[in-house]
Amino acid sequence: xxxxxxxxxxxxxxxxxxxxxxxxxxxxxxxxxxxxxxxxxxxxxxxxxxxxxxxxxxxxxxxxxxxxxxxxxxxxxxxxxxxxxxxxxxxxxxxxxxxxxxxxxxxxxxxxxxxxxxxxxxxxxxxxxxxxxxxxxxxxxxxxxxxxxxxxxxxxxxxxxxxxxxxxxxxxxxxxxxxxxxxxxxxxxxxxxxxxxxxxxxxxxxxxxxxxxxxxxxxxxxxxxxxxxxxxxxxxxxxxxxxxxxxxxxxxxxxxxxxxxxxxxxxxxxxxxxxxxxxxxxxxxx
Amino acid sequence: xxxxxxxxxxxxxxxxxxxxxxxxxxxxxxxxxxxxxxxxxxxxxxxxxxxxxxxxxxxxxxxxxxxxxxxxxxxxxxxxxxxxxxxxxxxxxxxxxxxxxxxxxxxxxxxxxxxxxxxxxxxxxxxxxxxxxxxxxxxxxxxxxxxxxxxxxxxxxxxxxxxxxxxxxxxxxxxxxxxxxxxxxxxxxxxxxxxxxxxxxxxxxxxxxxxxxxxxxxxxxxxxxxxxxxxxxxxxxxxxxxxxxxxxxxxxxxxxxxxxxxxxxxxxxxxxxxxxxxxxxxxxxxxxxxxxxxxxxxxxxxxxxxxxxxxxxxxxxxxxxxxxxxxxxxxxxxxxxxxxxxxxxxxxxxxxxxxxxxxxxxxxxxxxxxxxxxxxxxxxxxxxxxxxxxxxxxxxxxxxxxxxx
Numbered sequence: 001x002x003x004x005x006x007x008x009x010x011x012x013x014x015x016x017x018x019x020x021x022x023x024x025x026x027x028x029x030x031x032x033x034x035x036x037x038x039x040x041x042x043x044x045x046x047x048x049x050x051x052x053x054x055x056x057x058x059x060x061x062x063x064x065x066x067x068x069x070x071x072x073x074x075x076x077x078x079x080x081x082x083x084x085x086x087x088x089x090x091x092x093x094x095x096x097x098x099x100x101x102x103x104x105x106x107x108x109x110x111x112x113x114x115x116x117x118x119x120x121x122x123x124x125x126x127x128x129x130x131x132x133x134x135x136x137x138x139x140x141x142x143x144x145x146x147x148x149x150x151x152x153x154x155x156x157x158x159x160x161x162x163x164x165x166x167x168x169x170x171x172x173x174x175x176x177x178x179x180x181x182x183x184x185x186x187x188x189x190x191x192x193x194x195x196x197x198x199x200x201x202x203x204x205x206x207x208x209x210x211x212x213x214x215x216x217x218x219x220x221x222x223x224x225x226x227x228x229x230x231x232x233x234x235x236x237x238x239x240x241x242x243x244x245x246x247x248x249x250x251x252x253x254x255x256x257x258x259x260x261x262x263x264x265x266x267x268x269x270x271x272x273x274x275x276x277x278x279x280x281x282x283x284x285x286x
Numbered sequence: 287x288x289x290x291x292x293x294x295x296x297x298x299x300x301x302x303x304x305x306x307x308x309x310x311x312x313x314x315x316x317x318x319x320x321x322x323x324x325x326x327x328x329x330x331x332x333x334x335x336x337x338x339x340x341x342x343x344x345x346x347x348x349x350x351x352x353x354x355x356x357x358x359x360x361x362x363x364x365x366x367x368x369x370x371x372x373x374x375x376x377x378x379x380x381x382x383x384x385x386x387x388x389x390x391x392x393x394x395x396x397x398x399x400x401x402x403x404x405x406x407x408x409x410x411x412x413x414x415x416x417x418x419x420x421x422x423x424x425x426x427x428x429x430x431x432x433x434x435x436x437x438x439x440x441x442x443x444x445x446x447x448x449x450x451x452x453x454x455x456x457x458x459x460x461x462x463x464x465x466x467x468x469x470x471x472x473x474x475x476x477x478x479x480x481x482x483x484x485x486x487x488x489x490x491x492x493x494x495x496x497x498x499x500x501x502x503x504x505x506x507x508x509x510x511x512x513x514x515x516x517x518x519x520x521x522x523x524x525x526x527x528x529x530x531x532x533x534x535x536x537x538x539x540x541x542x543x544x545x546x547x548x549x550x551x552x553x554x555x556x557x558x559x560x561x562x563x564x565x566x567x568x569x570x571x572x573x574x575x576x577x578x579x580x581x582x583x584x585x586x587x588x589x590x591x592x593x594x595x596x597x598x599x600x601x602x603x604x605x606x607x608x609x610x611x612x613x614x615x616x617x618x619x620x621x622x623x624x625x626x627x628x629x630x631x632x633x634x635x636x637x638x639x640x641x642x643x644x645x646x647x648x649x650x651x652x653x654x655x656x657x658x659x660x661x662x663x664x665x666x667x668x669x670x671x672x673x674x675x676x677x678x679x680x681x682x683x684x685x686x687x688x689x690x691x
Binding site: 078080110112113114115116117118119131133134135136137138139140142143144146148151152153154155156157158159240242243244248249251252254255256259262263266267270271273274277 | 338339340341342343344346348349350351353354377380381382383412413414415416418419421422427428429431432433434435436438474478479481482485486489490493494495496497498499500501509512
């Protein structure tokens with residue numbers, strides 16, 4: 001498949017899947033078939049020319065101020081509460097590399113497992129979304145996210161958690177996310193995660209001198225819906241390589257499994273003890 | 287029998303006039319303690335107003351890199367550890383029948399209850415959108431896969447259990463004999479439930495940080511964090527009781543009779559023994575974690591020195607001081623050990639939640655003046671509430687220990 005053919009496919013196939021599902025903040029059933037796989041994005045940094053069109057499109061789509069492009073230069077730009085997807089210029093062993101970063105939309109997100117009111121939610125079609133009406137602003141998601149994605153509006157009395165949304169309104173209309181559509185170089189592709197993974201592996205395999213042989217997000221933290229391929233090593237373009245392949249929610253799973261067991265066994269044991277000590281009648285009160 | 291109840295509403299006195307009378311301060315207003323703490327509380331209130339008007343950034347040094355500062359790391363995570371005395375002592379008295387701790391049970395439960403009430407208040411200050419705190423409680427959205435959800439629920443239910451445990455003192459204060467009988471009938475249940483809830487939220491506070499993998503220095507991060515937090519909450523609670531108990535018995539001398547003053551010494555040594563046991567277990571665990579996790583190499587670094595200061599300087603050393611104090615039956619020695627242990631707990635909780643968090647960042651979080659002031663104000667307000675209750679309700683000494691139906 002040539003590049004054009006792929007892009008066409010990427011632009012069309014998953015949208016049919018998403019369109020049925022994305023309209024559903026309503027539960028199950030409803031209309032349309034359930035999604036069978038996640039959608040995602042593939043970021044190919046070898047194609048990025050650092051034009052920042054994706055950033056501008058993102059700001060427009062999300063009603064954010066025009067991104068601050070005044071002080072661009074080598075060095076990592078962090079996402080902010082008003083810039084969800086900054087493009088950074090990295091000096092790497094393979095020369096200069098422009099890399100767009102945003103929420104990785106993990107397959108099993110740490111943020112969603114951390115949130116006690118489901119304000120951050122992994123949708124069935126892939127993107128991780130934030131619900132304003134649920135969030136209590138505890139910022140545990142920021143502690144948990146291995147990629148430091150969620151940002152908090154410290155300067156607002158009624159603050160929000162800000163991060164890449166994956167443009168749910170556009171997905172509903174059957175269009176790709178704003179950054180994907182804006183990119184003149186095809187550096188960001190939209191499609192089903194499986195297709196994108198195949199495409200990423202194909203590109204890496206076909207041009208071994210152009211790419212570092214790794215698809216970031218394939219297995220990292222259990223897999224992410226946003227994947228990155230590059231001429232440079234992931235750690236050279238600001239991606240952590242020490243996070244492992246275990247999905248983050250698993251780090252608390254054993255503890256959470258133990259809770260109901262302790263909740264049931266401990267009171268029974270203690271009550272038994274107090275009977276055995278046979279002083280239940282004169283205990284009085286504190 | 288009610289003749290022994292030292293306080294309580296007399297016959298013929300209306301409930302309203304009684305309550306109004308009790309609201310008035312007892313004793314002098316211009317004490318050194320009041321003169322120092324009142325301005326702190328007022329300044330704290332001023333900072334809190336600014337915080338809600340302009341957002342968290344106006345008062346705190348929190349950032350995108352450091353979303354949790356001392357309002358969480360100290361006010362909540364450290365404070366809850368210090369409130370660990372109540373669940374250990376009540377279970378010792380009411381489940382295991384260790385009667386000699388009975389005279390301190392009420393004071394312990396009261397300080398535990400106040401700690402939780404005030405730290406819940408402090409937590410509200412830190413929440414960006416505190417009005418949504420009801421969501422995980424009323425069931426709008428149950429994030430049952432979240433450790434925070436578990437901690438929140440166990441925290442809230444424990445606050446209620448402690449209120450039930452303390453309620454007999456309130457009924458005696460109000461002179462409600464019938465209600466008192468019901469309230470004391472609930473004690474054993476509340477103690478058992480309270481112990482279970484404490485067991486899980488004390489360890490749950492440690493489990494919160496399991497998700498911060500890769501962000502906390504490996505000397506402090508391990509899968510044993512929940513167990514470490516649980517065990518250290520035991521000696522944190524015991525140290526707090528020794529310090530707070532010895533101060534209370536001096537400050538509120540007139541509320542304690544001579545006989546109980548003497549018994550109090552023995553109780554303090556008993557509490558110190560529990561602390562030593564828990565510290566020994568904790569040290570063993572820390573040793574295993576460092577060796578098993580192959581972090582021994584990290585000990586040679588600057589962070590290693592900091593870790594050794596915490597674990598050796600403020601756990602192993604105070605443990606030995608405790609042991610010496612128990613053998614020589616010296617109250618000042620075990621109070622010294624308790625202070626050292628308390629500092630170690632503060633160090634440990636702050637290391638996990640703030641200091642060793644993102645140790646790799648070039649610019650680290652340092653609390654702003656407003657964060658210190660509000661923290662100090664919360665503690666001062668809590669002491670005011672403690673004093674108000676102790677001066678009115680039967681909490682210390684004979685009042686608390688000997689009242690029986």
